[in-house]
Amino acid sequence: MAIWISRIFFNHFVQRGCPLSLLHPRGSRPFSYFESKQQEPQCYHEEEDCHVDIKHDENQAMDFPGGKIPFVSQLKFIPESSEIRLACYRVLDSNGSPIPGSVFEQVRRDLAVKMYSTMVTLQIMDNIFDEAKKRGRLSFYLTSVGEEVINIASAAALTTDDIVLPQYREPGVLLWRGFTLQEFTSQLLGNKGDNGKGRQMPIHYGSNKLNYFTVSSPIATQLPQAVGVAYALKMDKKEACVVTYFGDGTTSEGDFHAALNFAAVLEAPIIFLCRNNGWAVSTPVAEQFRSDGVAIKGQAYGVRSIRVDGNDALAVYSATRAAREMAIKEQRPIIVEAMAYRVSDHSSSDDSTKYRSREEIEYWRRRCSVARFRKWRQKNGWWSDEEELEFRGNTKEQVLQALERAEETEKPPLTDLFTDVYDQIPLHLQEQERYIRDAINKRPNDYPTNIPL
Numbered sequence: 001m002a003i004w005i006s007r008i009f010f011n012h013f014v015q016r017g018c019p020l021s022l023l024h025p026r027g028s029r030p031f032s033y034f035e036s037k038q039q040e041p042q043c044y045h046e047e048e049d050c051h052v053d054i055k056h057d058e059n060q061a062m063d064f065p066g067g068k069i070p071f072v073s074q075l076k077f078i079p080e081s082s083e084i085r086l087a088c089y090r091v092l093d094s095n096g097s098p099i100p101g102s103v104f105e106q107v108r109r110d111l112a113v114k115m116y117s118t119m120v121t122l123q124i125m126d127n128i129f130d131e132a133k134k135r136g137r138l139s140f141y142l143t144s145v146g147e148e149v150i151n152i153a154s155a156a157a158l159t160t161d162d163i164v165l166p167q168y169r170e171p172g173v174l175l176w177r178g179f180t181l182q183e184f185t186s187q188l189l190g191n192k193g194d195n196g197k198g199r200q201m202p203i204h205y206g207s208n209k210l211n212y213f214t215v216s217s218p219i220a221t222q223l224p225q226a227v228g229v230a231y232a233l234k235m236d237k238k239e240a241c242v243v244t245y246f247g248d249g250t251t252s253e254g255d256f257h258a259a260l261n262f263a264a265v266l267e268a269p270i271i272f273l274c275r276n277n278g279w280a281v282s283t284p285v286a287e288q289f290r291s292d293g294v295a296i297k298g299q300a301y302g303v304r305s306i307r308v309d310g311n312d313a314l315a316v317y318s319a320t321r322a323a324r325e326m327a328i329k330e331q332r333p334i335i336v337e338a339m340a341y342r343v344s345d346h347s348s349s350d351d352s353t354k355y356r357s358r359e360e361i362e363y364w365r366r367r368c369s370v371a372r373f374r375k376w377r378q379k380n381g382w383w384s385d386e387e388e389l390e391f392r393g394n395t396k397e398q399v400l401q402a403l404e405r406a407e408e409t410e411k412p413p414l415t416d417l418f419t420d421v422y423d424q425i426p427l428h429l430q431e432q433e434r435y436i437r438d439a440i441n442k443r444p445n446d447y448p449t450n451i452p453l
Helices: 002-014 109-134 148-156 171-177 182-189 222-235 248-252 254-266 293-299 314-328 360-367 369-379 384-409 427-442
Strands: 045-048 049-051 061-064 067-068 164-165 240-247 270-276 302-307 332-341
Touching: 045 384, 109 148, 109 164, 109 171, 109 182, 109 314, 109 384, 148 171, 148 270, 148 314, 148 369, 182 332, 182 384, 222 240, 222 254, 222 314, 240 248, 248 254, 248 270, 254 270, 270 314, 270 384, 293 302, 293 332, 293 427, 302 314, 314 332
Parallel strands: 164 240, 240 270, 270 332, 302 332
Antiparallel strands: 045 049, 061 067
């Protein structure tokens, strides 16, 4: 839809006489284009013959639309991949100590405290909500275990004016922006406090106020939509960008490739932030693609990219800050590939021990990214074991209280099933509502009592 809307708008814009140079200021972006200085050859027609004076340099390169392409006389194919894997940007070592000579954005104490506190809150939310699902209090849940740092560190590098189109494993971004524990639990239980009025399955959060698009289950659909949103920011000359999150499995969808090309050609201010967690549900990356991960794919589309250690808060924060600055100032798309192993099951419907060993899971669990950031803070004297115990205890109590209140809150009224789509409810929906109400009247004891009729 985003592509279709943008193309309609683009064609209308050009038809009204807008010069393409306004959409693509080539003079300010010489590195984006391979300019062609080709001129029309002079042809002398004698019956069916066409004679062209060939210049010497035309035997050295093809002056093709898009720019000159040099000739070579050796038969050589481009290799399928480099022998050396793309390096991964890192700032903190596994013990939370800065690597000597590392270049990164300095993080002041108050920001570091907020980042760590939000990571811990996300961990506690995941623990409690996952346990609630196992006990039947929730119908579905999905955790971020192993990927907490990607959530929070990237969110900290953005502003609230930046628009987020998530996949489904980014609740930490919303938590960072101010989504309350009560709002989270209301959505999970689909009560009347839910922004979506109980129409979405659990973990499909969204907030207009916080510039966070509602989660959509189908894989990759948010990517071309995100480019459309970024192009709108570009046209409105906003000092903001779009950030869209996705997993490594998303790159096997056609929408991923369409979105990259769309963003590159339109020079949209967008960050494609990939959480490469090693698994697309039960499919390992070795079976997902033959390329060296995701960042390297950017070259094929003319998109600048970086690979970063997703377990390193300072690296993710610095890379996202730099990507945001480039996206806005240079009006370009950026790929950030954050490498962080998915420790948890894919969702509450998954048992990952069916396709990977417990030893592998525990290996990565012991390398907790949140713990690494905590060590760095403690070495700076910005956190103590006493503060840790107190904060975790208080947060656990707050999450449990929010869950209990959400369970006690009534559901949205039955009429909300049929509203907010049409200005006037059409006949077929009126008929469906009558059918439901007749069924309730016939079997009132089979219908939940906490849904107002």
